[in-house]
Amino acid sequence: MSQQQGILVYSDLPEVTLELITLGQKLRAGNLSVAVIGSGDLQDQISKLSVDGVTNIYKVSNDSLSGFIGKPMVDALEAVCSEAKPNVIIVGATRRGREIAPRLATRLKIGCITDALNLEMANGKVSAERLVWGGNALASVTSKGATVVTIPLHSNQKATGSAQPNVVEVSANLNPSKVKLLGKKERPQGQVSIKDAEIVVSAGRGFKKKEDLSLLDGLVSTLHAVMGASRPLTSDLGWVPEERQVGLSGTTVKPKLYIAVGISGQIQHLTGMRDSKVVVAINNDKNAPIFQECDYGVVGDLYAAVPTLEKALKSQLGS
Amino acid sequence: MVEILVCFKHVIDETELKIDRGNNKINFEGAKTKISDDDKNAIEEAIRIKEKNGGSVTALCVGSADAKKSMKEALAMGCDRGRLLVDPAFQDSDAITTASIISQAIKKKIPKFDLVITATGSTDALTGIVGPSLGESLGIPQITFASKIAVSANKVTVDRSVEEGLETVECEFPVLITVSREINQPRFPTLIQIMSAGKKELLEWNAQALEIDPLTVGKQGSKIETNALNVPKSARKRIIFEGKPEDAAKQLAEAMFKEGLVK
Numbered sequence: 046m047s048q049q050q051g052i053l054v055y056s057d058l059p060e061v062t063l064e065l066i067t068l069g070q071k072l073r074a075g076n077l078s079v080a081v082i083g084s085g086d087l088q089d090q091i092s093k094l095s096v097d098g099v100t101n102i103y104k105v106s107n108d109s110l111s112g113f114i115g116k117p118m119v120d121a122l123e124a125v126c127s128e129a130k131p132n133v134i135i136v137g138a139t140r141r142g143r144e145i146a147p148r149l150a151t152r153l154k155i156g157c158i159t160d161a162l163n164l165e166m167a168n169g170k171v172s173a174e175r176l177v178w179g180g181n182a183l184a185s186v187t188s189k190g191a192t193v194v195t196i197p198l199h200s201n202q203k204a205t206g207s208a209q210p211n212v213v214e215v216s217a218n219l220n221p222s223k224v225k226l227l228g229k230k231e232r233p234q235g236q237v238s239i240k241d242a243e244i245v246v247s248a249g250r251g252f253k254k255k256e257d258l259s260l261l262d263g264l265v266s267t268l269h270a271v272m273g274a275s276r277p278l279t280s281d282l283g284w285v286p287e288e289r290q291v292g293l294s295g296t297t298v299k300p301k302l303y304i305a306v307g308i309s310g311q312i313q314h315l316t317g318m319r320d321s322k323v324v325v326a327i328n329n330d331k332n333a334p335i336f337q338e339c340d341y342g343v344v345g346d347l348y349a350a351v352p353t354l355e356k357a358l359k360s361q362l363g364s
Numbered sequence: 365m366v367e368i369l370v371c372f373k374h375v376i377d378e379t380e381l382k383i384d385r386g387n388n389k390i391n392f393e394g395a396k397t398k399i400s401d402d403d404k405n406a407i408e409e410a411i412r413i414k415e416k417n418g419g420s421v422t423a424l425c426v427g428s429a430d431a432k433k434s435m436k437e438a439l440a441m442g443c444d445r446g447r448l449l450v451d452p453a454f455q456d457s458d459a460i461t462t463a464s465i466i467s468q469a470i471k472k473k474i475p476k477f478d479l480v481i482t483a484t485g486s487t488d489a490l491t492g493i494v495g496p497s498l499g500e501s502l503g504i505p506q507i508t509f510a511s512k513i514a515v516s517a518n519k520v521t522v523d524r525s526v527e528e529g530l531e532t533v534e535c536e537f538p539v540l541i542t543v544s545r546e547i548n549q550p551r552f553p554t555l556i557q558i559m560s561a562g563k564k565e566l567l568e569w570n571a572q573a574l575e576i577d578p579l580t581v582g583k584q585g586s587k588i589e590t591n592a593l594n595v596p597k598s599a600r601k602r603i604i605f606e607g608k609p610e611d612a613a614k615q616l617a618e619a620m621f622k623e624g625l626v627k
Contacts, residue, residue, distance in 0.1 A: 185593075268626065
């Protein structure tokens with residue numbers, strides 16, 4: 046692959062692809078191409094992704110892509126790459142993206158940078174920063190030659206506008222995967238995941254027993270928030286379902302407002318909420334690390350502070 | 365009988381790092397090392413599958429001589445034998461290169477296996493690359509982000525969670541599976557297990573033993589280079605209210621309104 050140039054973006058979630066297109070535009074590194082893979086005519090996706098700045102859309106349609114199983118997805122993207130010859134392939138860091146990006150890089154014998162922040166391209170080199178050591182350190186990394194990069198979700202605005210990109214149909218030789226999809230359970234409708242919540246109220250080890258978590262109910266409903274928790278409450282004590290865990294081993298959240306109640310702020314937790322716009326902390330230990338990482342803090346007993354906070358917010362809201 | 369290979373990483377304990385905010389540096393001095401947290405879930409799952417279905421577990425680790433300590437812990441947990449891939453040439457390998465070293469070790473030395481289990485990522489570099497890249501290098505199917513694994517005869521049935529919900533997939537052996545932390549609670553080995561771990565077979569394989577050309581690994585064989593480590597800046601306001609919790613909470617509510625956080 047000698048004449049690689051330009052950028053190819055892909056995500057299995059079209060909403061995320063729109064975010065990647067915005068990033069691709071910012072990089073100004075030649076053609077901006079989008080891969081659309083799946084089964085059927087894919088027309089809905091193609092029109093949705095025909096936004097400002099997109100020069101080409103590479104389409105692979107095949108029945109074996111309907112289940113979004115890793116192998117045919119990598120086969121399809123490999124075929125798109127041999128047609129588009131991009132220098133950088135940007136993949137959204139969904140779970141499927143986290144699988145297919147390293148697989149694609151391994152196949153193409155090129156480098157792979159995951160969860161890239163501050164991505165830049167200059168002189169044929171790709172450079173980025175990534176959080177390592179549980180978010181304690183920021184590593185600057187560079188890549189020799191072409192690279193597959195994954196980008197954390199929701200780190201760019203969605204691209205808008207409309208354009209008339211060339212739509213290139215790519216025929217790929219796809220063998221069905223040995224991994225067979227038996228069933229799918231969709232996340233229940235109406236249940237907002239903490240990942241997408243605008244306000245998250247998280248509970249930690251400061252709560253003495255499971256029943257006490259109901260103390261947060263009023264605050265959560267007053268703020269129309271979603272409840273999260275630190276790892277001890279999910280993995281160790283099992284008081285809160287695992288999918289609500291905020292942290293390195295749970296979910297990374299980026300709400301407008303994050304309220305940490307009874308959370309000391311172990312690195313493991315901080316990594317999962319570091320990108321929140323505003324952080325509020327309530328904890329009785331003045332020296333808890335969370336107070337170094339918050340905008341507003343209350344040093345005091347959460348059992349006294351939470352009901353007062355709820356009442357004060359309600360009266361200000363006039364409800 | 366299931367022949368299982370489990371891969372883990374020997375890392376510096378990130379909770380022991382000291383942050384020097386003044387010099388914008390991280391102090392690694394005196395920090396302890398450990399098996400990367402999520403890799404313990406991978407080891408635990410491998411042992412559980414063996415306990416239920418019979419077979420054996422071989423633990424693999426690319427690391428320095430110091431990684432022997434972690435390997436002994438893996439053996440104490442219940443792995444049957446350890447394979448340490450250690451060579452100065454392996455140092456500074458990026459994640460894809462590390463996966464290629466493990467892949468070569470498996471192809472060369474352990475060609476018969478049913479399952480390869482890894483975590484979804486390590487606690488230090490957190491790239492999440494090694495598992496998927498290893499599956500690709502070995503040329504076997506893979507299932508990522510597993511939250512439940514059931515083994516029957518010659519296949520696995522796995523629950524995995526993706527953005528839209530939960531998928532159930534199945535695959536015949538051989539297959540590589542990356543496991544999420546929620547899959548299990550790793551055990552603590554007993555004293556007797558710790559003592560008897562020393563008797564289990566622990567082999568060290570270097571580049572020569574694995575027929576790896578040193579030029580293809582380490583810094584020169586890697587595409588990704590890490591140039592600097594800095595402390596991320598925290599730009600939080602740190603406005604702290606103290607005193608009576610009720611009063612502090614009221615002040616907090618006012619501040620939240622002024623900031624327009626509550627509407």
